[in-house]
Amino acid sequence: MASDNIYKVLKATVEEVIDESPLIKTFVLTPESPFKFSTGEFIELTLNGFGEAPFTPSSSPLISDKLEITIMKTGYVTEKFHMLKPGEVLGIRGPFGRGYPVEKFYGKEVLILGGGCGLAPIRSLLYALEAVRDNLKRVVLCYGSKSPADCIYKPLFNRLNKIEKFETYRTVDKYEPGWDESVGVVTTLLDRVNMDIENSVAIVCGPPIMMKFGTIRLLEMGYKDAQIYLSMEKNMSCGAGKCGHCMMGEFFVCKDGPVFTYEEVKHTPDLWK
Amino acid sequence: MVLEINELKKVSFFDNYSDDHLKIISKISTIKEFSVKEILFEQYDKLSDLYILLEGTLSLGISLPKEKRIHLSNIQPGQMFSWSAGFEPCISTAWVKATSPTKVMAIDAKKLQSEFKKDCEFGFITISKIARTISNRLSDTRFQLMNQLTL
Numbered sequence: 001m002a003s004d005n006i007y008k009v010l011k012a013t014v015e016e017v018i019d020e021s022p023l024i025k026t027f028v029l030t031p032e033s034p035f036k037f038s039t040g041e042f043i044e045l046t047l048n049g050f051g052e053a054p055f056t057p058s059s060s061p062l063i064s065d066k067l068e069i070t071i072m073k074t075g076y077v078t079e080k081f082h083m084l085k086p087g088e089v090l091g092i093r094g095p096f097g098r099g100y101p102v103e104k105f106y107g108k109e110v111l112i113l114g115g116g117c118g119l120a121p122i123r124s125l126l127y128a129l130e131a132v133r134d135n136l137k138r139v140v141l142c143y144g145s146k147s148p149a150d151c152i153y154k155p156l157f158n159r160l161n162k163i164e165k166f167e168t169y170r171t172v173d174k175y176e177p178g179w180d181e182s183v184g185v186v187t188t189l190l191d192r193v194n195m196d197i198e199n200s201v202a203i204v205c206g207p208p209i210m211m212k213f214g215t216i217r218l219l220e221m222g223y224k225d226a227q228i229y230l231s232m233e234k235n236m237s238c239g240a241g242k243c244g245h246c247m248m249g250e251f252f253v254c255k256d257g258p259v260f261t262y263e264e265v266k267h268t269p270d271l272w273k
Numbered sequence: 274m275v276l277e278i279n280e281l282k283k284v285s286f287f288d289n290y291s292d293d294h295l296k297i298i299s300k301i302s303t304i305k306e307f308s309v310k311e312i313l314f315e316q317y318d319k320l321s322d323l324y325i326l327l328e329g330t331l332s333l334g335i336s337l338p339k340e341k342r343i344h345l346s347n348i349q350p351g352q353m354f355s356w357s358a359g360f361e362p363c364i365s366t367a368w369v370k371a372t373s374p375t376k377v378m379a380i381d382a383k384k385l386q387s388e389f390k391k392d393c394e395f396g397f398i399t400i401s402k403i404a405r406t407i408s409n410r411l412s413d414t415r416f417q418l419m420n421q422l423t424l
Contacts, residue, residue, distance in 0.1 A: 146420075183346055184345060184417075209423060
């Protein structure tokens, strides 16, 4: 935690702004003091005068003097974030929530299904998995985006494919000339990966529709409810379990999640909304 | 050209088939090759063979008015396509085109159905696999539709 006081804000300076896609940017921040988080935990990012919003860091949890936040422009606050330039100062609260239990993946194959901006928390997880790859059997990333232009973190895929035990597959919903990888929704990639299902876990992160269809396909493949991990980043506001905005059935997404197993949440009404 | 049983065992579609079933499939199928951009069949073509992709990549899509083609997905090695050949009126629901040099196994659908009448277990296993392929494709299509509806 940046501070024992969950309301206290740590300042962070924007060092670099990276254009990932027409609607998505990554902001490289330098916090005023080392900031530690576990992969899958989230922070509250404050832009003075405009508001605060929850985001899951996309950088390595092993690095505490730099933080990367990937933001999709979807509304008023994110539009203001997108106007930021290097040198400007933001505020960070956190980290909050429950992240990925990486130690539970030891000795297993890890299948990761990501869609669109859902790759942001997954990138942090991939860094964490890379650091402990000697304890893992295999890591397979299946990623889908609407078009080639919407595919984020393009250099990441080349890098991962050179790491032992890591494989990546990409697909786009809409073909464009020059694209030589798969076409189709991200679930079509699952036909290719041939996992040892009994000894693997699956992680899903992306838009709600993608998470719904991805989870259904994983269950059809033979994954048990407890083997599927979902990053349910929905409706979070205060980050501290106070406002109730993120309540999902009996859970507060901000306190009990955002990472859940499907076993924990499968009976939640409106799970995929 | 035909595939021997040992080669068929390496094709993922034929997981859980017995050697006897694989012998039948080998007997009633041929290997066809296609070059890049070659069209295997058009949407609404009458089909007589079930295909299994062995090597290469194929694109599958639908046609719109004014000769516009929509590329919906890829077919990967080990996957079955042209399932319409097995069910009357045997009319293709999509076009398929080679996007790399491609080798496919073409199984004579009429001969396959004759074999099903002699061996119901063989029929059940094969139809189950075809049903799974169609189910996955339907699910993916619904996923695509919902993506479009929420834009």
